[in-house]
Amino acid sequence: MCLFDGKNIIAVTSRELCPRPLWEQIPRIREAGITRVILREKDLSAGEYLALAEKVLRACEACGVDLTIHSFPEAAEALGVKSLHMPLDLLEKDLYRCFPNLGTSVHSISQLRKAESFGVSYVTAGHIFTTDCKKDLAPRGLGFLSDICGKTDLPVYAIGGITPENLPEVLSCGAGGACIMSFAMRL
Helix, strand or coil: CCCCCCCCEEEECCCCCCCCCHHHHHHHHHHCCCCEEEECCCCCCHHHHHHHHHHHHHHHHHHCCEEEEECCHHHHHHHCCCEEECCHHHCCCCCCCCCCEEEEEECCHHHHHHHHHCCCCEEEEECCCCCHHHCCCCCCHHHHHHHHHHCCCCCEEEECCCCCCCHHHHHHCCCCEEEECHHHHCC
16 A cells, blocks of 8 residues: 655644554554654643654654654654654744754745744645645645745645645645645544
């Protein structure tokens, strides 16, 4: 079931969507050809997140999947994970320089410029298509994605409603890859 092999896809977690514990989902994600996971369980306490991240990291290491910690730099440091994704409003210049892979999400060109000034190594941009995660917000669309991709040298990962069917459109906009959540959690 290697749907995404050779594509630059990041699975973004949402344990509410997953029919099994997240660490048990990692082998399925890898089987689909995805080699990177962002652990995006922002509603957890720091202790709960760390406990979950330990289990997910073990599963990732066993399957050859890279783990990115989302919003919990202390957990990343404790686990020795060198990839961190932070909300743009929580980034501070040079604060996270110990993470060689630092990313953030952007929703406008001005946010992109701010992210670049913080020295991030990639951005996620969205949401591109209609998604259950953002039911009350209209998608920004492929024009937005093309605009973001055309205004930066950073790798841009599209997020929001990405499926195997619409992935070619996303990549044709210049995106370096895409993030998938719902689809990845239900594999």
